[in-house]
Amino acid sequence: MEIKPRLGSLFAATSLFATGAIVATATAANAATFTYSCEVYDSATKAKIIRVYNGGKYAGYAMWNGDPAGSWPGDALRAYDGLADGWGVVANLSTGRTAATVGHNSPYYSPWVTGDLTEGNHYDMYVQMKNGDLVGSSGNCLVTA
Template identity: 45%
Template sequence: MRTKRRIATLIASTALLVGGTVTTGAGTAAADPNFTFEVDNVSSNGTFSVVAYNNGRYAGMAHWNADPVAYSPGDAMHAVDALADGWGIEAILQSPYRFATTVGHDSPYITPWKTGNLPEGQKVKMRVAVTRGGATHLSSYYTGHA
């Protein structure tokens, strides 16, 4: 028993000296994230979503809307945070650069649309970032069009 305590103390001390952390017990979605991403809602008109999951649970998404539909504008993107796990969702359009973030808002939260007219058929690349404090998890860029 005494040896086990010494080993645990040594591990904890080493982690503190090198700036790491020691976690014991089972992890939770907020404490031990495992983010995965997939493209979804792909439409021939260029519309698509990049969806984020935290430990298999739908966390949110970045959504590109190519054409106006009902109350949604065209050539527009926004971010959705659906999971109260402490992580914010950011939608990042590469070119032309646009950015929408849920950081600073309680979940569930949907950002306002970020809009701007683009030439019909122009290629767009978008990704989702999941962020909290200094930690960020990024999806790949996915392609649609205006």
């Protein structure tokens, strides 16, 4: 299913998310069109993911994992960059917590960034795509500790 990019449009589903397209046009070489989708990754661990696409190609993600499972810690944020397009992925949580791939060659997984949060509290997660001074941002994805 293809989602038409629109800034600020909401989808009523299991997870509500403002999808959008961010267009960075500083130069033709740096031009990019990003689309984002927030999805439940694993309901048992309260994991959510914001998938990022650059010009229709899968570029990476921001991931939240609420409860520990296997080698994945709880209350944890991580970023993944899977596309060698010059853009880095920065995962952000409304607490100020960030995980980033900026400065690393893709494919690259950031380390999990953790810290105890109050169980059951809700936070906003969002993604920034960075290339030098150029930045594109997703809408918020509601996550739970």
